[in-house]
Amino acid sequence: xxxxxxxxxxxxxxxxxxxxxxxxxxxxxxxxxxxxxxxxxxxxxxxxxxxxxxxxxxxxxxxxxxxxxxxxxxxxxxxxxxxxxxxxxxxxxxxxxxxxxxxxxxxxxxxxxxxxxxxxxxxxxxxxxxxxxxxxxxxxxxxxxxxxxxxxxxxxxxxxxxxxxxxxxxxxxxxxxxxxxxxxxxxxxxxxxxxxxxxxxxxxxxxxxxxxxxxxxxxxxxxxxxxxxxxxxxxxxxxxxxxxxxxxxxxxxxxxxxxxxxxxxxxxxxx
Amino acid sequence: xxxxxxxxxxxxxxxxxxxxxxxxxxxxxxxxxxxxxxxxxxxxxxxxxxxxxxxxxxxxxxxxxxxxxxxxxxxxxxxxxxxxxxxxxxxxxxxxxxxxxxxxxxxxxxxxxxxxxxxxxxxxxxxxxxxxxxxxxxxxxxxxxxxxxxxxxxxxxxxxxxxxxxxxxxxxxxxxxxxxxxxxxxxxxxxxxxxxxxxxxxxxxxxxxxxxxxxxxxxxxxxxxxxxxxxxxxxxxxxxxxxxxxxxxxxxxxxxxxxxxxxxxxxxxxxxxxxxxxxxxxxxxxxxxxxxxxxxxxxxxxxxxxxxxxxxxxxxxxxxxxxxxxx
Numbered sequence: 390x391x392x393x394x395x396x397x398x399x400x401x402x403x404x405x406x407x408x409x410x411x412x413x414x415x416x417x418x419x420x421x422x423x424x425x426x427x428x429x430x431x432x433x434x435x436x437x438x439x440x441x442x443x444x445x446x447x448x449x450x451x452x453x454x455x456x457x458x459x460x461x462x463x464x465x466x467x468x469x470x471x472x473x474x475x476x477x478x479x480x481x482x483x484x485x486x487x488x489x490x491x492x493x494x495x496x497x498x499x500x501x502x503x504x505x506x507x508x509x510x511x512x513x514x515x516x517x518x519x520x521x522x523x524x525x526x527x528x529x530x531x532x533x534x535x536x537x538x539x540x541x542x543x544x545x546x547x548x549x550x551x552x553x554x555x556x557x558x559x560x561x562x563x564x565x566x567x568x569x570x571x572x573x574x575x576x577x578x579x580x581x582x583x584x585x586x587x588x589x590x591x592x593x594x595x596x597x598x599x600x601x602x603x604x605x606x607x608x609x610x611x612x613x614x615x616x617x618x619x620x621x622x623x624x625x626x627x628x629x630x631x632x633x634x635x636x637x638x639x640x641x642x643x644x645x646x647x648x649x650x651x652x653x654x655x656x657x658x659x660x
Numbered sequence: 661x662x663x664x665x666x667x668x669x670x671x672x673x674x675x676x677x678x679x680x681x682x683x684x685x686x687x688x689x690x691x692x693x694x695x696x697x698x699x700x701x702x703x704x705x706x707x708x709x710x711x712x713x714x715x716x717x718x719x720x721x722x723x724x725x726x727x728x729x730x731x732x733x734x735x736x737x738x739x740x741x742x743x744x745x746x747x748x749x750x751x752x753x754x755x756x757x758x759x760x761x762x763x764x765x766x767x768x769x770x771x772x773x774x775x776x777x778x779x780x781x782x783x784x785x786x787x788x789x790x791x792x793x794x795x796x797x798x799x800x801x802x803x804x805x806x807x808x809x810x811x812x813x814x815x816x817x818x819x820x821x822x823x824x825x826x827x828x829x830x831x832x833x834x835x836x837x838x839x840x841x842x843x844x845x846x847x848x849x850x851x852x853x854x855x856x857x858x859x860x861x862x863x864x865x866x867x868x869x870x871x872x873x874x875x876x877x878x879x880x881x882x883x884x885x886x887x888x889x890x891x892x893x894x895x896x897x898x899x900x901x902x903x904x905x906x907x908x909x910x911x912x913x914x915x916x917x918x919x920x921x922x923x924x925x926x927x928x929x930x931x932x933x934x935x936x937x938x939x940x941x942x943x944x945x946x947x948x949x950x951x952x953x954x955x956x957x958x959x960x961x962x963x964x965x966x967x968x969x970x971x972x973x974x975x976x977x978x979x980x981x982x983x984x985x986x987x
Binding site: 395398399402403404483484485487488489490491492493494495655657658659 | 728731732733734735752753754756757759761762763764765766767768769770771772780781783784785825
């Protein structure tokens, strides 16, 4: 069994794995049912939340976008932090890290397998969110041609394709958070400390991005690029912000994973 | 100093020290610092093929840190460990292919069965078939609980499972840290018998233990560690107190102390909890007994130096004040 296979089996034996996935399955249904029961129409332009959330009642495709928009700011980073922090710190806390490292394994290969499986957990979670959104939206509101941000409409198939690409983008964004949590995970023997550290840093970045006085930092904060997937829903697609976001995520991911590797390869396992 | 014992001043881990048997495990000036604390201090050690080697020391002596260094879990500040031809930490992965064991409390995935744990972790070093898993579970007395989740295991059962994992690939070197800790008397007996069997089969066993009696029962060689250093090592049968002290128990210890202090040739007389300890050698025994009898003091017991065991040596070496410690 490869490292990746073994790590994947390990997460399948953990109850918290299913709590996260079940949550991601339920949220689109809650959004859909709430919109079905609500009689509210869209707020006047310039007030309230994103207009397209209110398009859900006319087209179930928007459930997938509303779910992603509402979760990418907190729940998805939380799950990514939890997933990444369990890689090293969680195992160190349980004492199983030393059992594993007393076997003839390369630390770097083990770390990368853990990193990969932590991301796979998020990928499966996003797939569940997407599938659940499409099923809930389609079954309650039905599908129709999708109205883009720039005013054009595209076919249902084209719309689903764009939604899939947006979810892939979200996965890349969450890879950055996973990498951050993995890096913290190599620095502590407490899973909770690693989760908290990663999540606090994400929240600090979100706060910094919320004040114009810190605008000069915005291009460098990965959280500022979380919603760049909305640019997929323009015609033509605005690749500038998307490219900037992907470059930002790549730099953070590579940098943080490199830090994790440098720490872990020489870490004394004392837990 | 009895023949065969090596103190740090004389000890060199060469083939000679193993009577032409290959050295399976050796430590070479192994040192580990944790900030200002030196946990392991220029430790030298050699374990020969087929040894059941006892590794003794008081709490905080550095035994567990040494085992972590042997397994490559911690990185030495200086020095290295050699397992057969492989250096740790540089060639840690290859060294680990020849070793099995555990350090401290062996931990497993609690939400999986013992069998699945053995299969999953065991396969990290090579193929493991179900028959072998069944065999090692039987060896450690867990065959009936092999399909139970490890989360419900007691401390002692996890130790047994740790031993099963250590043995699953028949390694040449088995390192066990307090293997009988938490076991009931029958479990302790079974594990000791298992260790003796491994030794008879030619497996080298490195056994860290607080239980001196256990080491005397199962080990052929031993080392005593104190403040990060091995202060003595050699065959267990030759490990006796270096001070060559005679222990005497009388019917009136207070008067006997006065009498023995006047004994010609005695280098000193002390009281321990039970006995009077006369330093100077076994040749003092006849004269000491004559004096005590002449003063009408009942002599209840005399233990010559040669009959004092590992416990006396352990206490002598580990209780020795810093300034008198061996260099």
